[in-house]
Amino acid sequence: MTTTKFSGYRRKELFWLYLFVAPPVLGFLLFGLAPMLFSIYISFQNWDMLTSPTSAGLGNYKELLQDEKVFKSLFNTVYLMIGIPIGMVISLLLAILMNRPLKGISFMRTIYYLPVISPIIAVSLLWQWILNKDYGLLNNLLWDWFGIQGPNWLGDADWVKPSLILIGLWGGVGGNMVLYLAGLQSIASSYYEAAEIDGAGAWHKFTKITVPLLTPIHFFVLVMGIIGAFQSFSQIYVLAVDGGPEYSGATIVFYIFEHAFKYFNMGYASAAAWLLGILIFIVTLIQFKLSNKWVYQD
Amino acid sequence: MKQQKIANIWSFLILLAGTVFMIAPFLWTLSTSMKDQRNVFEIPPKWIPEPATFGNYSDVWEQSPLLNGFANSLIIVVTVLTIGLFVSAMSSYAFSKFDFPLKNALFMGLLGTMMIPYSVVMIPQYIGFSWLNWVDTLLPLIIPGLFGNIVVVFFLRQYLSGALPNDLIEAAKIDGCSFPRIFWSIALPVMKPALAAQAALGFMGIWNDFLGPLIYLHTPENQTIQVLIASMQALYIGQSNYPMIMAAAVIAMIPVILVFFFCQRYFIESLAISGIKG
Numbered sequence: 001m002t003t004t005k006f007s008g009y010r011r012k013e014l015f016w017l018y019l020f021v022a023p024p025v026l027g028f029l030l031f032g033l034a035p036m037l038f039s040i041y042i043s044f045q046n047w048d049m050l051t052s053p054t055s056a057g058l059g060n061y062k063e064l065l066q067d068e069k070v071f072k073s074l075f076n077t078v079y080l081m082i083g084i085p086i087g088m089v090i091s092l093l094l095a096i097l098m099n100r101p102l103k104g105i106s107f108m109r110t111i112y113y114l115p116v117i118s119p120i121i122a123v124s125l126l127w128q129w130i131l132n133k134d135y136g137l138l139n140n141l142l143w144d145w146f147g148i149q150g151p152n153w154l155g156d157a158d159w160v161k162p163s164l165i166l167i168g169l170w171g172g173v174g175g176n177m178v179l180y181l182a183g184l185q186s187i188a189s190s191y192y193e194a195a196e197i198d199g200a201g202a203w204h205k206f207t208k209i210t211v212p213l214l215t216p217i218h219f220f221v222l223v224m225g226i227i228g229a230f231q232s233f234s235q236i237y238v239l240a241v242d243g244g245p246e247y248s249g250a251t252i253v254f255y256i257f258e259h260a261f262k263y264f265n266m267g268y269a270s271a272a273a274w275l276l277g278i279l280i281f282i283v284t285l286i287q288f289k290l291s292n293k294w295v296y297q298d
Numbered sequence: 299m300k301q302q303k304i305a306n307i308w309s310f311l312i313l314l315a316g317t318v319f320m321i322a323p324f325l326w327t328l329s330t331s332m333k334d335q336r337n338v339f340e341i342p343p344k345w346i347p348e349p350a351t352f353g354n355y356s357d358v359w360e361q362s363p364l365l366n367g368f369a370n371s372l373i374i375v376v377t378v379l380t381i382g383l384f385v386s387a388m389s390s391y392a393f394s395k396f397d398f399p400l401k402n403a404l405f406m407g408l409l410g411t412m413m414i415p416y417s418v419v420m421i422p423q424y425i426g427f428s429w430l431n432w433v434d435t436l437l438p439l440i441i442p443g444l445f446g447n448i449v450v451v452f453f454l455r456q457y458l459s460g461a462l463p464n465d466l467i468e469a470a471k472i473d474g475c476s477f478p479r480i481f482w483s484i485a486l487p488v489m490k491p492a493l494a495a496q497a498a499l500g501f502m503g504i505w506n507d508f509l510g511p512l513i514y515l516h517t518p519e520n521q522t523i524q525v526l527i528a529s530m531q532a533l534y535i536g537q538s539n540y541p542m543i544m545a546a547a548v549i550a551m552i553p554v555i556l557v558f559f560f561c562q563r564y565f566i567e568s569l570a571i572s573g574i575k576g
Binding site: 013027030031100101112135137178269276280 | 418478
């Protein structure tokens with residue numbers, strides 16, 4: 001049957017095609033689908049990896065909803081997302097300034113980009129020193145320049161999250177700036193020329209042309225930013241040791257990590273991981289649904 | 299015209315101020331790393347270390363197997379990037395230029411995996427790898443990467459559909475070129491710039507990865523550079539030995555910054571392209 005359907009060449013070609021796409025499909029089955037199914041199963045078990053698992057029914061999920069730390073870490077995770085819109089505004093403004101024929105622009109672009117490529121662990125250690133309450137650079141400068149007694153940035157439950165946002169902005173605006181810069185350069189100058197003929201000022205051009213035409217980039221930055229924020233861990237691990245004072249710096253992934261690899265509560269941690277997975281799924285879905293309403297498509 | 303000039307000057311000044319804010323933490327780290335432990339808590343802080351010493355670097359280097367850390371990170375990066383990128387290139391070629399039964403279902407399924415957060419598969423993967431006795435080896439960090447990366451496949455597929463004309467493939471077919479041969483000598487060279495961009499991004503992602511290595515690697519000799527550096531915090535912060543920690547941070551940053559300076563074009567291009575097309 002197949003011989004009539006496919007010629008000799010086509011049969012060979014199909015063999016190669018399936019061979020070529022096999023690795024990622026196999027990878028998906030082995031490291032994506034299988035672990036996912038297994039994870040659903042263990043989320044209904046009590047298991048410390050030393051003794052055999054015992055059925056927990058819905059116990060893990062019930063326990064999850066009763067642990068105050070779950071809500072605290074979820075709240076912290078969402079709180080840290082305040083940095084996303086702030087970062088978008090700053091990086092868009094930087095990109096607009098950079099989109100001018102200035103001297104030394106490529107050098108400056110490199111400097112803004114440096115924190116983006118720097119290893120997050122090294123960067124976190126560096127900020128830990130800068131934010132040191134008594135001897136840190138920031139508090140010393142605040143005192144010298146403005147006579148302000150700086151807070152205990154990473155040691156005070158009220159200041160941990162603002163500190164993390166500040167560090168995130170420093171580390172992230174350069175990347176988004178490059179994205180926005182590419183976006184700005186793809187806007188045809190004829191839009192602006194037409195607007196100028198109609199007598200539009202700088203502010204009008206910005207709000208009516210630049211911002212709307214960049215909506216695909218706003219959308220990309222927002223979606224990636226939120227997915228990334230949901231999964232932030234490394235900087236927390238260094239800057240908020242054991243979750244920080246009063247668990248004020250712990251994110252949900254940190255919570256999962258603690259339960260899985262410190263207490264070896266594999267079932268419970270899997271249940272928490274599913275809570276996060278479902279949350280990310282819902283939020284991303286909502287964003288894509290809403291995107292038709294505000295993202296410009298040409 | 300004059301207005302434009304003034305605007306340019308203001309832009310320059312604002313950007314310059316920002317540049318200072320961006321670079322200052324790096325300079326401060328460098329400065330601290332060359333200070334003596336006794337001078338580090340001076341107030342007001344001094345930017346130029348006096349006396350300047352490289353002693354912290356040699357101390358850190360002696361007290362922690364950093365060379366192993368670099369080697370381990372390098373082994374992971376090189377194997378995953380060479381094999382993983384090649385495999386991704388293969389499947390992106392098949393997905394972009396040919397039709398075959400189940401193609402769309404397979405591709406959509408793969409795209410779906412992008413939605414699975416690492417924290418969901420992290421625990422079952424750990425259990426699986428510990429059954430294989432792979433914990434405390436580099437294997438759990440290498441093997442999954444060898445099957446290609448769907449984000450890379452997606453990106454290369456987009457690139458190929460624009461950059462490689464179908465006629466070229468047809469002509470090669472007529473000349474009797476075999477399927478793998480066409481891929482190797484026509485499609486792969488066309489993909490070079492896109493592969494370079496993905497290699498730059500991949501290097502950054504894998505080299506700076508932390509959660510995976512932290513979970514799997516326990517013996518210091520087996521750890522990647524990031525995990526080693528993170529463990530210094532526990533070691534030295536108790537004694538407030540900031541010069542040592544900063545020296546370690548600088549050591550961890552140097553290779554990335556060097557690679558970045560030499561391949562800057564690819565880094566910035568890859569980010570810009572993936573952002574707009576993705």
